[in-house]
Amino acid sequence: MSTVKHVPISPAGAALAPESVAAGTGAPGRVQHKGQQTKLAIIDAALGLATQIGLEGLSIGAVAEIMKMSKSGVFSHFGSREELQISVVREYFRRFEEDVFFPAMSAPKGLPRVQALFANWMKQVAVELQSGCIFISGAVDYDDRPGPVRDALVSSVQTWLDAFCRAVVLARELGHLDAGADERQIAFETHALILGLHYEHRFLKSPGSVERALAAFNAILQRHGQPGA
Amino acid sequence: MSTVKHVPISPAGAALAPESVAAGTGAPGRVQHKGQQTKLAIIDAALGLATQIGLEGLSIGAVAEIMKMSKSGVFSHFGSREELQISVVREYFRRFEEDVFFPAMSAPKGLPRVQALFANWMKQVAVELQSGCIFISGAVDYDDRPGPVRDALVSSVQTWLDAFCRAVVLARELGHLDAGADERQIAFETHALILGLHYEHRFLKSPGSVERALAAFNAILQRHGQPGA
Numbered sequence: 358m359s360t361v362k363h364v365p366i367s368p369a370g371a372a373l374a375p376e377s378v379a380a381g382t383g384a385p386g387r388v389q390h391k392g393q394q395t396k397l398a399i400i401d402a403a404l405g406l407a408t409q410i411g412l413e414g415l416s417i418g419a420v421a422e423i424m425k426m427s428k429s430g431v432f433s434h435f436g437s438r439e440e441l442q443i444s445v446v447r448e449y450f451r452r453f454e455e456d457v458f459f460p461a462m463s464a465p466k467g468l469p470r471v472q473a474l475f476a477n478w479m480k481q482v483a484v485e486l487q488s489g490c491i492f493i494s495g496a497v498d499y500d501d502r503p504g505p506v507r508d509a510l511v512s513s514v515q516t517w518l519d520a521f522c523r524a525v526v527l528a529r530e531l532g533h534l535d536a537g538a539d540e541r542q543i544a545f546e547t548h549a550l551i552l553g554l555h556y557e558h559r560f561l562k563s564p565g566s567v568e569r570a571l572a573a574f575n576a577i578l579q580r581h582g583q584p585g586a
Numbered sequence: 587m588s589t590v591k592h593v594p595i596s597p598a599g600a601a602l603a604p605e606s607v608a609a610g611t612g613a614p615g616r617v618q619h620k621g622q623q624t625k626l627a628i629i630d631a632a633l634g635l636a637t638q639i640g641l642e643g644l645s646i647g648a649v650a651e652i653m654k655m656s657k658s659g660v661f662s663h664f665g666s667r668e669e670l671q672i673s674v675v676r677e678y679f680r681r682f683e684e685d686v687f688f689p690a691m692s693a694p695k696g697l698p699r700v701q702a703l704f705a706n707w708m709k710q711v712a713v714e715l716q717s718g719c720i721f722i723s724g725a726v727d728y729d730d731r732p733g734p735v736r737d738a739l740v741s742s743v744q745t746w747l748d749a750f751c752r753a754v755v756l757a758r759e760l761g762h763l764d765a766g767a768d769e770r771q772i773a774f775e776t777h778a779l780i781l782g783l784h785y786e787h788r789f790l791k792s793p794g795s796v797e798r799a800l801a802a803f804n805a806i807l808q809r810h811g812q813p814g815a
Contacts, residue, residue, distance in 0.1 A: 409730075489730070493726065493785075496788075497718070497723045497727075500723075500788055500789055501638075511789065511791075514790065515790060542802070545792075545795065546779070548785070548786070549802070550775070550778050552782055553778025553779075553782075554778070556725055556777070556778075556781055557777070559725075561744060563774075565770070569770070570774075573775045576809060580805060580809070
């Protein structure tokens with residue numbers, strides 16, 4: 358994460374990845390202690406499991422089984438099931454940043470970048486059919502369950518939405534969108550389309566959902582577009 | 587369901603409530619066998635539990651505990667956990683119909699009715715903070731879990747979306763919307779707003795979500811509205 362392109366979404370984004378996890382992620386060439394490598398491998402396995410069965414279903418026992426480790430071996434790396442879950446949220450966020458946010462940063466500032474962010478986001482929920490999105494399943498699991506896991510989820514999603522908003526603001530400042538375009542309203546509607554796409558495409562299997570989401574997104578931009586732009 | 591106002595959403599809607607359940611629901615004055623009353627009470631308890639912990643978390647044991655019945659007593663009414671889950675989906679759909687669909691039918695045909703359907707739907711997800719929506723949590727639970735419970739959920743949601751589409755078609759036929767207004771596109775976007783509202787209002791606790799969803803819905807109607815109407 359030392360190149361210009363790989364600046365994390367925001368300081369809050371960086372804060373989501375504390376030293377213990379961040380030191381071993383995305384830092385090629387860095388010497389990793391064996392214990393840390395094991396910890397990262399456990400997080401990877403736990404994330405794979407969480408995208409299948411949900412974050413709340415995650416247990417130290419199930420992860421230990423996948424890793425062919427003892428429960429106490431897994432436990433020693435995290436200290437609690439909750440800490441394991443939080444590490445999974447952080448890692449999911451890091452990958453989301455890598456797959457959705459960073460590639461869009463190479464698009465020109467303004468509208469093209471906003472469009473790239475949406476396109477990558479759509480791809481994330483619609484194309485990756487084999488695994489679920491823990492930002493969506495987590496919202497259901499932790500809807501009414503306060504605590505650090507919920508906080509980590511909310512903070513991750515909010516950091517991402519804030520980054521999307523900043524791209525919209527930039528597009529407005531560059532004159533690609535109306536002076537009155539409200540970034541929070543646009544982010545709300547765009548997020549809703551992603552959730553709608555996830556639901557209709559993955560659950561209802563409605564044909565044409567991807568095209569509908571894209572048409573709706575273009576309509577949002579057009580509504581806030583400079584007349585004649 | 588014998589008055590004009592209480593015609594079920596569609597034949598498919600009626601099909602969702604087979605005799606065993608339908609006979610005892612919404613038919614005041616009808617003599618119910620004790621066994622049927624017990625069954626309905628079990629479904630009511632199971633539905634309450636499912637909105638808290640999710641449909642997939644439902645177990646005969648947990649419901650028996652709430653009902654202060656034996657497991658085998660609960661089991662004898664359903665024969666399987668799956669049948670209990672399906673009965674819960676049917677009952678949830680019946681109540682959704684009662685709270686969201688029927689009251690909107692008293693609004694004038696056309697745009698006012700479409701707006702009433704959306705307003706009631708919003709109310710359902712945003713105001714009822716104490717319980718979750720099993721159409722939303724169920725989509726996460728059964729995303730990749732084929733079977734009769736998933737089928738019951740998909741069929742319920744699809745029946746509701748079809749009813750919403752019919753209201754949009756009627757609005758178009760009455761000239762309240764453009765001749766080219768695509769009811770499936772409008773239903774997709776409206777459904778997305780409901781999912782966005784659920785997520786942002788209930789999970790992120792973003793202030794202003796209800797107002798944003800309403801503004802977005804009005805923009806959808808305006809985009810498809812007759813110029814000058």
